[in-house]
Amino acid sequence: MFKITTYWPHKTSRFFMAMGLCLACGLTPAAAKTGSDATPGHTNDKLPKLVLAGPAAVVSYPLLHMIESGALNDYADEVTFRLWQNNDQLRVLLTKHEIDYSATPSNLPALMSNRGDPVKLLNISVWGILWLVSSDPAVHSFKDLAGKELLMPFQRDLPAVLLDTLLNTQQEKDGLAPVKFRHTRDAQDAIALMLTGKGENVLLVEPTASLLLWRAQQHQGPALHRGQSLETAWREQFPDRAELPQAGIIANSRFSDNNELNQAVERAYAESARWCKNHVQSCAELVHRHIPQLPVEPVKEAIELTRLESRSATEARPQLEALYGLVAERYPEAIGGQLPADSLYGP
Numbered sequence: 285m286f287k288i289t290t291y292w293p294h295k296t297s298r299f300f301m302a303m304g305l306c307l308a309c310g311l312t313p314a315a316a317k318t319g320s321d322a323t324p325g326h327t328n329d330k331l332p333k334l335v336l337a338g339p340a341a342v343v344s345y346p347l348l349h350m351i352e353s354g355a356l357n358d359y360a361d362e363v364t365f366r367l368w369q370n371n372d373q374l375r376v377l378l379t380k381h382e383i384d385y386s387a388t389p390s391n392l393p394a395l396m397s398n399r400g401d402p403v404k405l406l407n408i409s410v411w412g413i414l415w416l417v418s419s420d421p422a423v424h425s426f427k428d429l430a431g432k433e434l435l436m437p438f439q440r441d442l443p444a445v446l447l448d449t450l451l452n453t454q455q456e457k458d459g460l461a462p463v464k465f466r467h468t469r470d471a472q473d474a475i476a477l478m479l480t481g482k483g484e485n486v487l488l489v490e491p492t493a494s495l496l497l498w499r500a501q502q503h504q505g506p507a508l509h510r511g512q513s514l515e516t517a518w519r520e521q522f523p524d525r526a527e528l529p530q531a532g533i534i535a536n537s538r539f540s541d542n543n544e545l546n547q548a549v550e551r552a553y554a555e556s557a558r559w560c561k562n563h564v565q566s567c568a569e570l571v572h573r574h575i576p577q578l579p580v581e582p583v584k585e586a587i588e589l590t591r592l593e594s595r596s597a598t599e600a601r602p603q604l605e606a607l608y609g610l611v612a613e614r615y616p617e618a619i620g621g622q623l624p625a626d627s628l629y630g631p
Contacts, residue, residue, distance in 0.1 A: 393532075424512060453522075474488065479506070
């Protein structure tokens with residue numbers, strides 16, 4: 285039996301936190317354990333339950349399709365999906381084995397591995413998800429933010445690390461004035477400020493950026509426009525490290541050595557990611573069915589704009605290590621202080 289069991293947040297703001305991937309960052313603080321109780325043995329042992337997880341961001345959409353299509357029906361009697369709220373919560377859920385496979389920002393597996401939790405990174409599938417949105421006609425690129433205020437719903441997570449690295453490098457190279465950060469509690473607060481004209485510029489992940497633009501049009505709010513993607517700015521600033529592996533799928537430590545299942549999950553995810561990119565309207569409708577707070581139109585736009593391209597973690601290792609090396613120069617705590625061991629890369 286395959287179904288999607290979604291744990292919804294009680295407050296709207298928590299839902300929008302789940303869009304951030306902290307990379308990303310709903311989930312209520314449910315006390316019940318939802319992961320598979322059976323210890324995975326040989327891969328020909330069918331599991332009673334398998335729990336997939338992720339935020340309400342594009343990286344999770346193939347997981348929803350995997351469940352609907354029964355892609356893992358040879359491996360588990362029941363497959364469910366659980367939304368998580370932030371990186372700290374994701375790490376706890378993985379460590380306690382309450383979830384089995386999850387969408388993850390690319391730095392978190394390295395951090396967990398370096399802290400002694402032998403998780404496995406299966407793939408990287410999202411290579412661009414962060415966008416600048418502005419009401420200022422003069423702001424189109426990240427360089428245009430010099431001396432201006434930017435709403436930031438991220439503080440300690442990968443988007444903040446990437447943005448800070450990009451802006452500091454631009455400032456040092458081009459002598460630009462610093463950007464004035466205005467931190468918000470979450471993406472919902474940032475959206476509210478933008479829609480009421482109390483904010484001019486904001487960095488958001490998809491589908492939150494598309495949702496903001498859609499809401500501004502629907503409710504005749506302030507004139508907003510989509511600026512540069514962080515991926516494009518990154519490619520211009522770091523041509524030798526042009527690709528930006530931002531998110532993928534992680535297996536918890538109980539499944540890290542289950543090679544056949546890991547390969548099946550990675551293969552099924554890649555197929556579902558291709559399906560989402562080739563059937564954008566159907567994928568957006570699927571997402572809306574299971575996450576009703578997300579209207580079809582902004583989800584469709586988010587899928588079209590997001591570089592959703594699944595590569596195994598082994599294949600993406602050069603890009604990952606280039607990113608880890610750059611992050612380690614400024615924020616070593618974000619990856620646990622060093623490059624992760626070979627055993628991290630799967631499937």
